[in-house]
Amino acid sequence: MTDRQLIVLTVNGTEHEVLAEPRRTLLDVLRHELFLTGTHSGCEHGVCGACTVLVDGEPVRACLMFAVQAENSEIRTVESLGSGGEPSDLQQAFGEHHALQCGFCTPGFLMLAEGFLAQRPDADRAEIREAVSANLCRCTGYQTIVDAIASTAARRRGAVTEEETTP
Known part of the structure; x- marks a missing residue:
């Protein structure tokens, strides 16, 4: 049995409570728990950059970061760009x-x-x-x-x- 823990992630300015296994990547949680599918899964080895998000303003490979590591951080995904349906x-x-x-x-x-x-x-x-x-x-x-x-x-x-x- 896998132990899941409750984490709070602030993504695109909104707090989300997520029950996640400690081994789940930020990429997996963004895509499969929060349904923010703009962040793409490419190589899953941190090489291609398709999963790049901003964590506290720094570009980070979401496939290499565990979701629990992102707690207490400001996360921005591509969905945060633009406003009112208009592109940035x-x-x-x-x-x-x-x-x-x-x-x-x-x-x-x-x-x-x-x-x-x-x-x-x-x-x-x-x-x-x-x-x-x-x-x-x-x-x-x-x-x-x-x-x-x-x-x-x-x-x-x-x-x-x-x-x-x-x-």
Whole structure:
């Protein structure tokens, strides 16, 4: 028999009480208990980044973190982006720059970028490229992802130039 314990997770600003086995990953709890399926399960080894969420503002591989480890933390998933059914500026930039194709890796890239831009709002393209190298995409070749993130960074700084926003 497996012992389950009651944990309280704050996800996208809402507290959730979850009865979970200590060995359950944050990814499993988000998808199967809280039904937040935007966080994707890819490799389940922390390599691909499809399951990236923000935990206390830091990008984290949800497949490598136990749900019990996330208690008393602020967790953000891709569902937290945008408002009122409208996409966030970052999501819009991904569309404008064609930074997605099949879309499987997109939620992980969005959350990685959201956390990165919160810490490095003035990042240059080389720093963005280095940051996104942590996640895997099999379709886009990364350039459009870098373009979308650079465009969002420029817009958030109020330093929008035609070169940074034109796909």
